Amino acid sequence: MKAFLETITVENAIHAFAFEMPFFEFKWHYHPEYELTLIVKGNGMRLVGDSYLPFQAGDLVLLGSGIPHTWESDANSHEAVSAVVIQFSEDFIANYMNSEAFYKIKKLLQTSLRGLFFPNPLAKNIEQQMMSIATEKGVKQIIALLNVLNDLTFENYEPLASAFYSPKNSKENETRINMVFNYIKQNAASTILLEEAAETVHLTTGAFCKFFKKMTGKTFSDYVNEIRIGNACTLIAQTDKTIAQIAIESGFENQTYFNRVFLKKKNCTPKQFRMQLR
Numbered sequence: 001m002k003a004f005l006e007t008i009t010v011e012n013a014i015h016a017f018a019f020e021m022p023f024f025e026f027k028w029h030y031h032p033e034y035e036l037t038l039i040v041k042g043n044g045m046r047l048v049g050d051s052y053l054p055f056q057a058g059d060l061v062l063l064g065s066g067i068p069h070t071w072e073s074d075a076n077s078h079e080a081v082s083a084v085v086i087q088f089s090e091d092f093i094a095n096y097m098n099s100e101a102f103y104k105i106k107k108l109l110q111t112s113l114r115g116l117f118f119p120n121p122l123a124k125n126i127e128q129q130m131m132s133i134a135t136e137k138g139v140k141q142i143i144a145l146l147n148v149l150n151d152l153t154f155e156n157y158e159p160l161a162s163a164f165y166s167p168k169n170s171k172e173n174e175t176r177i178n179m180v181f182n183y184i185k186q187n188a189a190s191t192i193l194l195e196e197a198a199e200t201v202h203l204t205t206g207a208f209c210k211f212f213k214k215m216t217g218k219t220f221s222d223y224v225n226e227i228r229i230g231n232a233c234t235l236i237a238q239t240d241k242t243i244a245q246i247a248i249e250s251g252f253e254n255q256t257y258f259n260r261v262f263l264k265k266k267n268c269t270p271k272q273f274r275m276q277l278r
Contacts, residue, residue: 013142014142024070024083026072035062037083041057043056043057046059047072060117060118062116114163116157117159120156165217177212183196188224188227228261236273
């Protein structure tokens with residue numbers, strides 16, 4: 001899918017804010033600023049580059065310049081979601097990176113071009129630190145940001161987008177890829193045909209497969225399966241429906257194939273996944 005360019009007004013080089021809303025709406029976008037996002041409350045699916053993974057409260061991600069991303073949660077959930085977001089420009093942070101004292105931070109930011117997930121950020125009280133960035137101004141805000149970035153250099157992290165992923169952030173294909181994504185999202189629970197997806201953007205199936213792989217770094221069928229497995233995980237977690245029912249409602253033709261794909265994506269069976277949750 002193609003992300004749209006988001007224009008951010010960065011006052012004093014740092015744009016920091018906390019917010020709460022009914023749900024995270026799908027908003028596939030990118031921007032030249034770095035972004036540090038902490039999910040305070042809520043759960044759903046996180047898309048960063050060609051990475052499509054679930055998130056929950058405590059989810060902390062550092063995004064480099066230009067990497068497309070979004071968080072999405074269930075619009076029908078009765079629980080609100082909230083997050084703290086810190087955005088800062090490359091020009092601003094570059095002013096500090098020439099010093100040897102900031103070598104580790106510089107290396108961290110360079111690595112963040114693929115997006116970085118920090119599995120255990122709460123050990124350093126990260127929510128309170130980020131809230132201080134959102135509330136402080138001037139020099140105190142800058143110091144608070146540098147302190148957080150410095151603390152993260154000592155944390156373990158996992159790159160999100162694959163090493164071969166290369167964002168295609170041009171206006172040319174934006175409409176096409178968003179039409180494809182909407183087609184997948186609307187039809188994930190039913191039959192999805194490659195030919196129909198290609199027709200939505202007026203391409204032959206061969207040209208469409210190349211186009212989709214170029215934009216997302218994944219094959220069309222693999223991406224469809226990731227969306228369906230994500231939906232299945234929600235049903236497993238939030239309902240008492242049988243695995244067979246969930247397989248059909250998630251768009252899989254039979255439970256055998258569903259189990260095989262689920263095991264490949266989650267390294268466990270659907271039943272094991274349900275037991276882990278309970």
